[in-house]
Amino acid sequence: MLEIRDLHVSYGKVSAVRGVSATASPGRVTLVLGANGAGKTTTLRTVAGLSSPDSGDILLDGVSLTGLPAHRVLKRGISLVPEGRKVFGSLTVAENLRLGGLVASKKAREESLAMVYGMFPILEERQSGPAGLLSGGEQQMLAFGRSLMSQPAFILMDEPSMGLAPAIVDRVMDCVRDIADRGIGVLMVEQNAEAGMKIADDVVVVNRGESVYSGPVDEARDHSSVVLAFLGEAALTES
């Protein structure tokens, strides 16, 4: 289990996260909802070891990861799919994937590559072409594939549907579900609450740097503050 306990993070004097708690479990998708600037990216980056917290704890199966640098967090089995995907457009698809597997042995890397190609056949078809020529949805699959290359136990995903055509969003969410169904714990930030809630198990709501709600997705759907804030008034009157 990956646990975030009462995390506080600031950028100089600007406090960005002030009391976020959340949990991710193997095989489950925890969806993190929150308005722009709520501190979602900061939370994920801090778990990944890219920012250091002022206080709070990050625990993997009860062992603290708090303050470890990013490469050590990755070695412990936690991988980040960053906001905006960040694929290397001039490298080939296969080269992008291999970069994700640098922490693994050569043998493990080849095994992971076969697994990723099995999950995303389009990446195998386009393996020798530049990643920059992939569509947005395909680039998101590449970003997922790259993170899977390190054989993580947990994947942190920052807004996987960002900038994608509505028709592609559900396909990307199905990929997220598929990743969790393989036993990986997913902690996913997503602005598209409706699409995210279709495949999530648990929901955490972050408001102005603080987690203010957490519970199973079915309860979140009935929780009027979650519905109002993220699904809109129409959803409230429908149900």
Ligand SMILES: Nc1ncnc2c1ncn2[C@@H]1O[C@H](COP(=O)(O)OP(=O)(O)OP(=O)(O)O)[C@@H](O)[C@H]1O
């Ligand atoms: N590098 C930085 N330096 C200073 N302040 C920052 C930095 N990055 C983020 N912040 C501030 O920290 C707060 C939280 O930002 P963060 O990016 O974590 O929010 P977010 O929930 O991911 O927002 P969004 O939905 O827009 O992606 C915001 O007030 C933001 O302006």
Ligand SMILES: [Mg+2]
């Ligand atoms: Mg963000």
